[in-house]
Amino acid sequence: MRASVFSYLSDLFSLSDEQAMLRVQKENDSHAFALLVRRWQGRIQRLCARLTGDVHRAEDIAQEVFMRVYAHRNDYRGEASFATYLRRIALNACYDEQRRLKRRNEGSLKHNNSENTFNAALEASTLSPEMVAAKQERAELVRKALFRLADQYRQVVILRHYEGLRFREIAQVLDVPQGTVQSRMAEALTQLGRFLKPIMKEETH
Amino acid sequence: MNHPNREEWMAYLYKDLGRKRQAELKEHLKQCSQCQAETSAWRSVMRELDRWKLPQEHKAVPRLRWNIKWATRWAAAAVVLIFAGYAVGRVTVASPPDMEQLQLALETSLEPAIRQKVIEELNRDWGLALANSYLRLKDELSGQFRRELNAYTLHTLAASNAVTNELLTELIEAINTAQAQDRRWVAAALEQVEWNRLRDKSQFINGLEVLAAETGDELQRTKQDLAHLLVYTQPGDLVPYESENLNNSNERSEK
Numbered sequence: 113m114r115a116s117v118f119s120y121l122s123d124l125f126s127l128s129d130e131q132a133m134l135r136v137q138k139e140n141d142s143h144a145f146a147l148l149v150r151r152w153q154g155r156i157q158r159l160c161a162r163l164t165g166d167v168h169r170a171e172d173i174a175q176e177v178f179m180r181v182y183a184h185r186n187d188y189r190g191e192a193s194f195a196t197y198l199r200r201i202a203l204n205a206c207y208d209e210q211r212r213l214k215r216r217n218e219g220s221l222k223h224n225n226s227e228n229t230f231n232a233a234l235e236a237s238t239l240s241p242e243m244v245a246a247k248q249e250r251a252e253l254v255r256k257a258l259f260r261l262a263d264q265y266r267q268v269v270i271l272r273h274y275e276g277l278r279f280r281e282i283a284q285v286l287d288v289p290q291g292t293v294q295s296r297m298a299e300a301l302t303q304l305g306r307f308l309k310p311i312m313k314e315e316t317h
Numbered sequence: 318m319n320h321p322n323r324e325e326w327m328a329y330l331y332k333d334l335g336r337k338r339q340a341e342l343k344e345h346l347k348q349c350s351q352c353q354a355e356t357s358a359w360r361s362v363m364r365e366l367d368r369w370k371l372p373q374e375h376k377a378v379p380r381l382r383w384n385i386k387w388a389t390r391w392a393a394a395a396v397v398l399i400f401a402g403y404a405v406g407r408v409t410v411a412s413p414p415d416m417e418q419l420q421l422a423l424e425t426s427l428e429p430a431i432r433q434k435v436i437e438e439l440n441r442d443w444g445l446a447l448a449n450s451y452l453r454l455k456d457e458l459s460g461q462f463r464r465e466l467n468a469y470t471l472h473t474l475a476a477s478n479a480v481t482n483e484l485l486t487e488l489i490e491a492i493n494t495a496q497a498q499d500r501r502w503v504a505a506a507l508e509q510v511e512w513n514r515l516r517d518k519s520q521f522i523n524g525l526e527v528l529a530a531e532t533g534d535e536l537q538r539t540k541q542d543l544a545h546l547l548v549y550t551q552p553g554d555l556v557p558y559e560s561e562n563l564n565n566s567n568e569r570s571e572k
Contacts, residue, residue: 158371161371162371167371167372247368250365250368251368251369251370254365254366254368254369255369258366258369269366272331273331273363273366274366278333279327279328279331279333291324294323294324294325294327294328295323295324297327298323298324298326298327298359299323301327301359301362301363302359304362304365304366305358305359305361305362308362308365311365312361312362312365
């Protein structure tokens with residue numbers, strides 16, 4: 113096993129994502145595909161967890177993402193980087209999942225929209241001041257605030273703030289101009305500022 | 318007064334601007350209370366966003382924390398760097414090491430004071446500044462590395478091989494974030510240092526001695542520590558550790 117740790121390390125370094133993908137396309141190389149999965153699984157899972165707000169569902173979606181990558185492997189033309197391509201698939205998969213859930217829940221709990229959910233959570237937290245300070249409650253409020261944002265704003269925040277992508281990279285993933293990405297980011301942060309104002313007030317600088 | 322627009326402030330806040338423009342906006346903030354208020358509000362939101370953490374978040378981008386876990390990870394990364402550096406002959410007095418890789422290794426854990434100084438060095442114009450600061454940087458790196466490697470070897474010597482593999486796997490995670498072009502030379506280096514092909518251990522130790530001579534006694538201990546590690550992580554047949562061989566560089570053992 114020890115000898116293979118180093119060949120494992122070697123592999124990880126020697127093949128670029130694009131090269132690995134080429135091998136998957138041309139030679140149906142399962143080893144190369146496994147390499148890509150190994151490299152990216154964690155990151156994609158975290159991305160999906162942020163996009164859906166649901167850590168457990170994210171695991172299933174991440175699987176779905178890689179299945180789609182393999183199933184549509186010939187669609188990757190190498191115009192964008194594999195990283196960009198993969199993230200696009202992840203965004204689409206999460207979006208599909210959200211739509212699926214929405215269709216399922218339609219008709220039941222009509223007033224369970226994101227704004228109401230957020231306001232309810234906010235009210236609950238202000239009832240008990242200690243709870244606002246509690247880390248978990250606060251994290252939950254942030255999450256709910258994010259989900260009050262429209263999809264296009266939330267995506268940008270997640271890609272920029274949590275994934276750490278540069279604005280140029282986000283523009284490639286979303287296939288919109290860079291200025292648009294930055295503009296959406298500004299709007300997102302502004303809206304989040306409004307949502308979170310009641311709890312941010314507590315902070316003494 | 319000409320205010321930068323929202324879009325540019327976003328780039329500024331996330332340090333996604335050219336250095337010159339970044340400095341210009343920083344200057345503007347000093348003189349403009351309106352923009353100051355706006356960016357301050359956005360910064361508060363950014364801080365709030367940080368509160369949403371995923372369970373078991375092992376961020377690929379290392380945080381600047383100082384604890385044993387990061388120290389071992391850093392030590393492992395530094396070990397690979399130094400091994401790799403010798404294999405491709407990059408770590409010599411004349412040529413500076415690959416700074417992106419070093420930065421990655423350094424960012425994982427260094428004492429704040431040293432880290433700050435080192436990162437400042439790294440962020441400057443690498444060309445000329447590097448030539449001058451390289452030796453200083455190498456000294457600091459070596460010193461820090463030796464202290465941490467001692468802790469690391471204590472850990473690994475006591476632990477099982479499975480743990481070493483785990484640490485290496487963590488290292489993989491950390492290095493995965495390196496740029497593609499950096500990956501390639503590390504790959505070439507790894508091919509050379511792949512343990513089961515490293516027939517001549519003393520060749521490697523020779524290289525260490527060169528470094529030791531350059532940077533003084535400090536690294537004598539490092540050399541021994543590294544040899545501990547080398548022996549410990551030999552695959553398959555374990556070569557018995559002979560301390561005499563370390564000091565006798567002329568002895569070449571047949572494998």
